[in-house]
Amino acid sequence: MTQNPHDLARRLADRAETVCRHYLSSGRREGGYWLVGDVRNTPGRSMYVRLKDTPKGPAGKWTDAATGEHGDLLDVIRESCGLVDFKDVTHEARTFLSMPPPEPESHQQPRQSPTPQGSPEAARRLVHMSQPIYGTLVQAYLRKRGITNLRGTGSLHFHPRCYYRPDEQSPTETWPAMIAAVTDLDGKITGAHRTWLDPRRRDKAPIDTPRRAMGDLLGNAVHFGLRGEVMAAGEGIETVLSLRQVLPEMPMLAALSAAHLAAILFPDTLRRLYIVRDNDPAGDGARDSLIERANAVGIEAIVISPELGDFNEDLRTLGLDTLRMEARLQVAPQDVARFMALAA
Structure with a gap:
């Protein structure tokens, strides 16, 4: 079944502080609220997001005292990411929540057909199987490289066990990896870039080629x-x-x-x-x-x-x-x- 938007909003509300830290990174927690400038992640204090259910209202609801705007965490994702199509909003929410793609509206879900290795479709599946980077090894890896402001990094994802094979004669290994979505000018995923990571050193994995790209890359980024x-x-x-x-x-x-x-x-x-x-x-x-x-x-x-x-x-x-x-x-x-x- 297609995920009900109210169910998605409720799932996001259950992780309200994590959502705020990811999409409203310019703000900070004060008591039971997250304070930020506005729903587009501007620094300031005029917008507040309730982090827990209280007698005053449910978690995830927010109000901007300066403009009177209000909404839920799906609105936060839409505005902070600059999304227009609600389908893109729900896709971003499902990705953040590490939820699988919705099943088609039918009684029996068709099996996914195999995709050619390294193809754009294989890249899209890899991206969709990955999760947001907040609180993961990817964030620790970037922090070690001096990169702490992660605003606007929705194209980056984390996969805890990404396949790596040095060559056709070698056995397949699995390493954690930073997965970067390669997109065209319309935002369509055409490829993926993998950076395999060593969880002990919070650095690139000790393998021959810790970085590899797949899919249609020419002209895209x-x-x-x-x-x-x-x-x-x-x-x-x-x-x-x-x-x-x-x-x-x-x-x-x-x-x-x-x-x-x-x-x-x-x-x-x-x-x-x-x-x-x-x-x-x-x-x-x-x-x-x-x-x-x-x-x-x-x-x-x-x-x-x-x-x-x-x-x-x-x-x-x-x-x-x-x-x-x-x-x-x-x-x-x-x-x-x-x-x-x-x-x-």
């Missing part, structure tokens, strides 16, 4: 934030998320390699593209190709370069304040004011 007139594009997930620590409001994407970075598709709305360069010959080639492609269609291209090998190395070695200064000096002044997080 791992997206963070809602696209608009301004966007940043880089190679690695950790590199892009490092820059988002100081530019958390800027939409960004990770193309997963220099070759795929050079081939990303441009949204129709894009007017200015920041190219997040890696400090190596492949990064130089991607930079040159992107500048040429962007200029050919009237998009302003601005290169942002790290001081060391990439921005995650800068974040871990030089620190957040240095990274913030690097970005401030290379980003257009109007975008600093619009996208940069203030220093604590």
Whole structure:
């Protein structure tokens, strides 16, 4: 049966604080409420979410004292993720709750047919089988790399036992993994990127190829934030998320390699593209190709370069304040004011 929206809202309410920490990460708990600026996760205190059932009302209900808006946690998911179609809202809620896809409206559920290994459909199934990263090894892994602000990272997921096979002659292993959904410009999942992790070291797993991609990657990417007139594009997930620590409001994407970075598709709305360069010959080639492609269609291209090998190395070695200064000096002044997080 199709999941009733009221049942989904109730399941979310049972985990109200976890929902708030994930989707309203700019807020904080005070007593029995979660306080935040608004349902779109703006910092502040005017919106409050009830975390437990009380005589005053059920858990999960929220009110914005400044605007009079109110609703439940499905509304929080819709607004904080920028979703329009209610089907996408319920899909996001089910993913967060680690629920299986709804069964078709029939008395007998058809068996899933096998999918070709490495295909886009196999990638979609892997993403849908995974769970949100909050409170998992993925969050610990990113934190170890200096990445603590996870706002807008709904494209990342956690799989506790993801298959890994070094080659066709070797037995299959299982490792925990960070699963990144690769999507096209319409938000359709076309591929997946796996980073296998070692739970003891909170680092990449000690295997030959701890990172692998599958599916249709050309032109597509791992997206963070809602696209608009301004966007940043880089190679690695950790590199892009490092820059988002100081530019958390800027939409960004990770193309997963220099070759795929050079081939990303441009949204129709894009007017200015920041190219997040890696400090190596492949990064130089991607930079040159992107500048040429962007200029050919009237998009302003601005290169942002790290001081060391990439921005995650800068974040871990030089620190957040240095990274913030690097970005401030290379980003257009109007975008600093619009996208940069203030220093604590």
